[in-house]
Amino acid sequence: MRVLVVDPDPARAALVAEGLAGVEPLEVRHAPTFDEREAARFGPDVIVVASDSPDRDTIESLREATAANPRPVVMFVDRSEPGLAEQAVLAGVSAYVVDGLSAARVRSVLEVAMSRFQLMNGLRQDLEKAKADLASRKTVERAKALLMKERGLDEDAAYKLLRKLSMDTGRPLGAVAADLLAFAGVLKGGGQ
Amino acid sequence: MTRLRLGFIALNDAASMIVAQTKGFFAAEGLDVELVREVSWATMRDKMSVGALDGAHMLAPAALAITLGASGGEPTPLAAPFALNLNGPAITLSSRLAGALGAGTSAEGLARLIAWRRTEGASPLTLAVVFPFSTHNYLLRDWLARAGVDPDRDVRMTVAPPSRMTELLVGGVVEGFSVTEPWDSAAEAAGAGMIAARGAQLWPRTPDKVFTVTEAWAEANPQALQALLRALLQAAAWTDADENRDELAALLAAPEHVGADAEVIGRSLSGMIFHEGGANRPEPVHAAWLAAQMMRWGHIPADVDIPALARRVYRPDLFATAAASLDLAEAPALESLKGYSTAGEFRLADARRHAQQGPLSRIVGG
Numbered sequence: 001m002r003v004l005v006v007d008p009d010p011a012r013a014a015l016v017a018e019g020l021a022g023v024e025p026l027e028v029r030h031a032p033t034f035d036e037r038e039a040a041r042f043g044p045d046v047i048v049v050a051s052d053s054p055d056r057d058t059i060e061s062l063r064e065a066t067a068a069n070p071r072p073v074v075m076f077v078d079r080s081e082p083g084l085a086e087q088a089v090l091a092g093v094s095a096y097v098v099d100g101l102s103a104a105r106v107r108s109v110l111e112v113a114m115s116r117f118q119l120m121n122g123l124r125q126d127l128e129k130a131k132a133d134l135a136s137r138k139t140v141e142r143a144k145a146l147l148m149k150e151r152g153l154d155e156d157a158a159y160k161l162l163r164k165l166s167m168d169t170g171r172p173l174g175a176v177a178a179d180l181l182a183f184a185g186v187l188k189g190g191g192q
Numbered sequence: 193m194t195r196l197r198l199g200f201i202a203l204n205d206a207a208s209m210i211v212a213q214t215k216g217f218f219a220a221e222g223l224d225v226e227l228v229r230e231v232s233w234a235t236m237r238d239k240m241s242v243g244a245l246d247g248a249h250m251l252a253p254a255a256l257a258i259t260l261g262a263s264g265g266e267p268t269p270l271a272a273p274f275a276l277n278l279n280g281p282a283i284t285l286s287s288r289l290a291g292a293l294g295a296g297t298s299a300e301g302l303a304r305l306i307a308w309r310r311t312e313g314a315s316p317l318t319l320a321v322v323f324p325f326s327t328h329n330y331l332l333r334d335w336l337a338r339a340g341v342d343p344d345r346d347v348r349m350t351v352a353p354p355s356r357m358t359e360l361l362v363g364g365v366v367e368g369f370s371v372t373e374p375w376d377s378a379a380e381a382a383g384a385g386m387i388a389a390r391g392a393q394l395w396p397r398t399p400d401k402v403f404t405v406t407e408a409w410a411e412a413n414p415q416a417l418q419a420l421l422r423a424l425l426q427a428a429a430w431t432d433a434d435e436n437r438d439e440l441a442a443l444l445a446a447p448e449h450v451g452a453d454a455e456v457i458g459r460s461l462s463g464m465i466f467h468e469g470g471a472n473r474p475e476p477v478h479a480a481w482l483a484a485q486m487m488r489w490g491h492i493p494a495d496v497d498i499p500a501l502a503r504r505v506y507r508p509d510l511f512a513t514a515a516a517s518l519d520l521a522e523a524p525a526l527e528s529l530k531g532y533s534t535a536g537e538f539r540l541a542d543a544r545r546h547a548q549q550g551p552l553s554r555i556v557g558g
Contacts, residue, residue: 036350052231053232054355056231056232056235057233058351058353061324061350061351062351168342168345169344175490179494182495
């Protein structure tokens with residue numbers, strides 16, 4: 001298991017390492033601040049971040065930007081924030097939050113977070129795929145037709161253009177096609 | 193006394209909240225406020241969602257995104273009954289990059305440099321903002337796009353904490369950024385960067401931070417909310433007064449507030465507006481402009497009803513009640529933004545049409 005602990009205080013990394021003793025192979029790396037390049041090289045299975053780390057925004061934006069390769073993030077909340085952890089978990093807020101960590105609980109917390117992340121990620125992908133399969137074929141066909149008409153492209157070129165837009169913006173083909181149709185509607189005076 | 197917990201981030205534009213606390217404006221309205229300094233917008237969002245904070249210093253686009261649920265988690269409808277400031281953000285480039293661009297660090301010069309780097313096969317420049325849903329992200333994107341640079345394709349956009357921007361410039365991790373003062377002036381003072389553009393040069397009287405509560409809290413606590421708004425209004429007037437600027441700079445410089453050099457803060461406050469000209473009235477047209485930028489870059493779905501969203505989150509009605517109870521003259525509502533776009537003027541109803549200037553419009557706009 002490869003764990004990256006982002007926390008100004010090295011104590012938490014030591015605690016995580018202690019709690020994971022016996023897990024093979026194991027590498028716990030502590031970083032006082034988050035460095036994207038180093039993190040990418042390390043390739044952690046899970047990132048542990050203190051809730052009072054200013055790097056939370058960076059780590060969160062990274063998870064969104066690299067939807068193809070997401071990592072579970074476990075966030076530790078200080079004891080001085082009573083209730084936040086439980087409430088945040090109930091509300092399904094962005095990260096997995098744990099209050100008052102002890103070495104004995106580290107392993108189960110990380111394992112639960114990782115398996116729940118994989119489960120949620122799997123569900124999300126299945127759902128997205130099912131939704132996309134249903135909706136996007138029609139949408140993509142219509143967007144293609146629009147491009148063929150507006151730009152005088154053949155079908156193949158229209159499809160390639162859509163795919164390039166999808167890659168440039170990092171968004172699914174169906175979403176790009178849907179936006180294209182919506183914007184075309186606005187341009188034709190269909191919007192406000 | 194009503195007990196309240198309010199969150200803020202270490203930036204100049206939290207000034208009115210800090211002043212309301214330290215100069216006794218909250219207490220005078222019968223409020224016992226605990227000001228909590230947060231270090232990330234994600235944590236601020238989460239704490240607002242779960243009710244761990246009653247109110248928060250907030251990026252205006254984040255307030256819109258959180259209401260829609262676009263920023264992760266379940267949608268949490270927020271109300272913004274108070275605008276904390278105008279003219280906070282700036283765009284700063286590393287001294288290295290500014291040197292390479294020569295005189296007048298213009299976006300056009302940067303566009304030429306980026307084009308040249310591409311032909312040379314160099315890696316794209318990395319630019320940082322403070323949060324995906326921030327005025328800074330949209331300001332920087334607009335600045336780049338006006339010069340023909342596609343922010344999603346021609347540069348690499350990343351997120352970093354404001355207080356660390358100088359260090360990231362020096363380390364070559366980023367080559368430029370957009371944040372709210374004092375962190376642009378701080379990078380200049382350290383010799384690491386150069387301010388290439390102030391927000392106001394692109395978007396006159398740039399909207400920036402708002403004070404937010406959840407819609408549910410606003411409905412459940414109308415009296416506490418009015419007391420908060422009265423305290424903030426009086427604090428904002430104090431904050432904006434020229435004769436208080438030295439004291440303000442010293443107050444913000446304290447480590448528990450912004451924690452930067454008082455002289456740098458003093459300089460960086462010069463263009464910022466905290467009160468005058470009706471600056472505290474949350475203008476739905478500002479929210480609509482920002483939402484149009486969010487749609488333009490595909491950060492919110494293309495079918496969002498922008499005027500409805502703007503009117504739901506920005507609440508000049510709640511603000512007007514507080515202003516009237518202080519016998520302040522009612523500022524006329526802002527109907528349009530002048531000088532914001534190449535079209536010259538922006539109105540609430542133009543939002544969708546503006547959103548079309550995104551990457552997709554290059555394909556279908558013709």
